[in-house]
Amino acid sequence: MKESLVHGLSGSLSAVIATLILHPLDTIRIRMQSTHSKTTLRLFLKELRTNGNLMSLYSGFISSLISTASSQGVYFLVYKAMQIILSRGKRQLTILDDLIVSLVASFVNILVNTPIWTVNTRLMKSEKEESISSCFSSIIKHEGFRGLFKGMSTSFILVLNPVIQFVTYEHMKRRFKQKKLHAGFCFLLGALTKFIATMITYPFLTLRTRVQLEDQKSLGFVEVLKDVLDHEGALALYNGLSTKVLQAVLNSAIVLASHEHLVKILCMICLTKKIRATAAK
Structure with a gap:
């Protein structure tokens, strides 16, 4: 259990580091997904013309920080717990084991964090400052x-x-039998694997963003898909793709590289405390 908590805490801290660096890119991606196609550069220039700076791209920053820290914390905690359970009596986990571990961690993460993701998406879409509590209350009041x-x-x-x-x-x-996981190796591997996953699943991410931003009526996945295809065409499903790929790839690379390093640090801290406690007795 302690090992799982270490991985959960490491996941949260890694997410905080990545969010501090990459939040503006995620904000642009959401605004591009919610509207007709615009380039990343045009949105940057619009912010500079309108506000004289890029601070509005940090709309929903605190919410995003909470969202990503919670998401990565829950995911890595459950992920490690499942690895420990499935590895009992085995020398090495198989690809099927990896599939089960990732599926369980993902489903638990969705059940726990969907409300946080919805609030975060609304705040990042908005160009005006709004608190997490007011956005949360507004959703409850108008949409239940x-x-x-x-x-x-x-x-x-x-x-x-x-x-x-x-x-x-x-x-x-x-x-690659990387027994000692170097940060550079984890960074590159995290970037590559996230790129592959993002290219395959991006249209579904666009549809989820559209559903979460719909505050006037409740539309389902199929209805939103039909609306996008009828009025904007299939390419609209890829609005913000370049921004998302850049943000997601860098985010994953930073998170996984930081996570592997932080786990080592946290494990050393836990071991040091255990040794001191034993010596004190």
């Missing part, structure tokens, strides 16, 4: 409790993203 869980069905489809990434990540780690 179910409004917090918009896009959850699409999120279950998006389970494919972490499954593809982490099954590939674990397989590649074993293939």
